[in-house]
Amino acid sequence: MSLRELSRSDLLLACTAIQQALNIEDQDSMHSLLSTLGNCLDFTCAIICLVEFQEEQPLFQTLVQHQCPEPWLETYVVRKLWRTDPVFQQVRRSPEPLRWSQTQNRHSPNPALLEASRHGLTDGISIGYGAGNRTLISLAGSRQQIHAISSLACRVLPLLAPLIHSASVRIAHRQDIPDTNLSERECELLFWTAEGKSTEEISMILAISRDTVKYHLKRIYQKLDAVNRHHAIAKALRAGLIQ
Numbered sequence: 001m002s003l004r005e006l007s008r009s010d011l012l013l014a015c016t017a018i019q020q021a022l023n024i025e026d027q028d029s030m031h032s033l034l035s036t037l038g039n040c041l042d043f044t045c046a047i048i049c050l051v052e053f054q055e056e057q058p059l060f061q062t063l064v065q066h067q068c069p070e071p072w073l074e075t076y077v078v079r080k081l082w083r084t085d086p087v088f089q090q091v092r093r094s095p096e097p098l099r100w101s102q103t104q105n106r107h108s109p110n111p112a113l114l115e116a117s118r119h120g121l122t123d124g125i126s127i128g129y130g131a132g133n134r135t136l137i138s139l140a141g142s143r144q145q146i147h148a149i150s151s152l153a154c155r156v157l158p159l160l161a162p163l164i165h166s167a168s169v170r171i172a173h174r175q176d177i178p179d180t181n182l183s184e185r186e187c188e189l190l191f192w193t194a195e196g197k198s199t200e201e202i203s204m205i206l207a208i209s210r211d212t213v214k215y216h217l218k219r220i221y222q223k224l225d226a227v228n229r230h231h232a233i234a235k236a237l238r239a240g241l242i243q
Contacts, residue, residue, distance in 0.1 A: 006155060013040045014156050021160050024167035027064050033164070034066045037139070037156075041149040044121060044141035045069070050168045051092070051134045052238075058082055058092075059237050060230065063168055068140075069119040070228065076115065077230035078196050085112035091128035091136060095161070097154045099146065100124040116140065125153045129161035135168040137161060182223060182241060189216050191242050194233045 006014055013036075020033045034046045045068040052059040060077055075081070082088045086103035101123045104113060116124070124140035137160070139146070139153060182190070185206075192202045199217075203210045217229070224239075226232035236242045 010152055010155065013037075013152075014159055017156060017160055018163065021163035021167065024164070024171075027171060030164070030167060030171070031064045031066065033160075034064060038066065041139065041153055042141070042145050043124075043139040043149060044145065046137075046139045047073075048135065048137050048164060048168065050172050051128075051136055053132070053134075058088075059234055061172055061234050061238075062231065063171060069121075072116060072119040072121070074228055074230050076112065077233065078193070079111075079115075080196060081112040081115060084110060086110055087124070087126050087138075088112070088136075091126045092134060093128075095127070095129060095158070097125055097127040097157050099150055099154075100126070100140075101143065101146070123147070125150060125157065127157045127161050129165040130169075133169060133172075135161070135165035137164060182220065186216055186220050186223075187241060189213065190220060190232065190236050193217070193229055194236070194242055 017033060017036055020029070020036055024030050024033065030048060034048070037043075038046070045066055047062060047065040047068050049060050049062045052061070060082075062073065065073070076085075087098060087100050090098050090103065100113060100116075104110065116122070120142065121140040123143045123146035124138055125146060126136060126138040128134050128136050137157060139149070139157075188206065189202060192205055197205065199210050199213050203213045206213070217232075220232050221227070224232050224235045226235055233242075
């Protein structure tokens with residue numbers, strides 16, 4: 001994608017964003033980049049994550065997200081919706097930006113896209129970059145929002161993707177897994193969480209109360225310095241605490 005193909009105003013946005021991407025040092029500066037894009041592109045939410053592949057099993061590490069519905073993110077990982085997500089399956093291999101609506105089949109609605117639409121995200125634009133570890137960038141919103149920004153986003157994102165990927169790898173490598181001393185019960189609970197089991201299901205499997213499950217999850221989050229289930233699962237997998 002050549003800069004000459006951009007209009008004057010779009011060129012200004014691209015240059016500003018590229019300058020910010022070149023100077024990304026941490027998650028705060030990466031979030032600032034999303035804010036800059038949000039000032040010019042009308043989208044509901046955005047997310048940047050690094051995906052590691054271990055024997056075709058993706059390990060998602062969310063680096064920054066901007067106003068993304070937390071239940072959507074958690075459901076996506078816990079229910080392993082990436083397995084049938086046509087957007088993920090395409091951008092994990094192709095360097096080209098992809099509009100979500102291009103993958104939709106009216107006669108056979110996809111579970112991943114249906115889950116996104118439940119949270120008001122009826123369309124989006126995603127791009128992936130990197131070999132081995134791959135950075136995924138997604139802007140999402142309503143069909144009307146994405147239609148309005150599609151042309152510009154598909155011009156700017158390919159310019160930013162390599163820079164964001166380099167920064168993502170640097171940031172991820174600096175995020176050392178904290179020393180953990182998970183109990184046998186906590187490891188057991190983490191295993192079933194990674195299998196996509198709900199709090200109710202885990203309580204039945206382990207023959208403990210729901211409150212006990214919640215207590216152990218809270219302890220696990222504290223020990224792993226995680227903010228939610230999928231964050232804890234990602235860190236536990238990276239540390240080899242669960243398989």
